[in-house]
Amino acid sequence: MGGGLKAKAAHVDSAVRPNLEHFRALLHEHMEKRGLRKTEQRNVIVETFFQSPHHISIEELLAEVRQKDPRVGYATVYRTLKLLTECGVAFERKFGDGLTRYELADESSHHDHLICVECGKIIEFEEPQIEELQERIAARYGFILKTHKHEMYGTCAECAAKTARPPKRADQAPGSRLRAPGD
Numbered sequence: 001m002g003g004g005l006k007a008k009a010a011h012v013d014s015a016v017r018p019n020l021e022h023f024r025a026l027l028h029e030h031m032e033k034r035g036l037r038k039t040e041q042r043n044v045i046v047e048t049f050f051q052s053p054h055h056i057s058i059e060e061l062l063a064e065v066r067q068k069d070p071r072v073g074y075a076t077v078y079r080t081l082k083l084l085t086e087c088g089v090a091f092e093r094k095f096g097d098g099l100t101r102y103e104l105a106d107e108s109s110h111h112d113h114l115i116c117v118e119c120g121k122i123i124e125f126e127e128p129q130i131e132e133l134q135e136r137i138a139a140r141y142g143f144i145l146k147t148h149k150h151e152m153y154g155t156c157a158e159c160a161a162k163t164a165r166p167p168k169r170a171d172q173a174p175g176s177r178l179r180a181p182g183d
Contacts, residue, residue: 020050023089030087041072045080055101055122112150118159
């Protein structure tokens with residue numbers, strides 16, 4: 001595939017970390033406007049989320065946060081993630097498996113997603129040709145794009161390889177025996 005396709009597994013930490021101070025400032029400003037106070041638990045949740053290298057569910061984040069502070073509850077993590085989403089620090093993602101996942105809303109590293117329907121693996125990728133085509137289509141219809149998401153569902157290479165194994169022959173199946181002529 002031409003055009004500089006760049007893919008990265010969602011669970012791999014990228015070499016370029018986003019400017020977390022920018023996101024901390026966004027959150028602080030939003031909390032001040034809403035009259036919310038800083039709490040130790042909220043801070044642990046936010047900093048753990050910032051360090052998460054992948055699309056994280058509430059349950060996964062809760063498990064990581066509880067390693068640092070076992071007193072943190074599910075509702076506190078849920079409310080904090082909603083707060084991060086409201087102020088533009090996090091994106092809420094639903095990949096069709098019933099889980100809601102969250103990722104840092106880093107617009108400087110826009111990416112799209114390949115989602116394996118077999119194992120749930122999420123691969124992030126960037127493709128300039130797709131971005132250019134979306135812009136041309138929007139312009140053709142006089143549409144001003146604000147945001148978009150591109151998700152493709154299928155089977156990852158590892159899962160495809162597992163299902164591509166040739167089936168055993170009948171004479172190799174457990175419990176079968178070779179028959180001699182005239183048996």
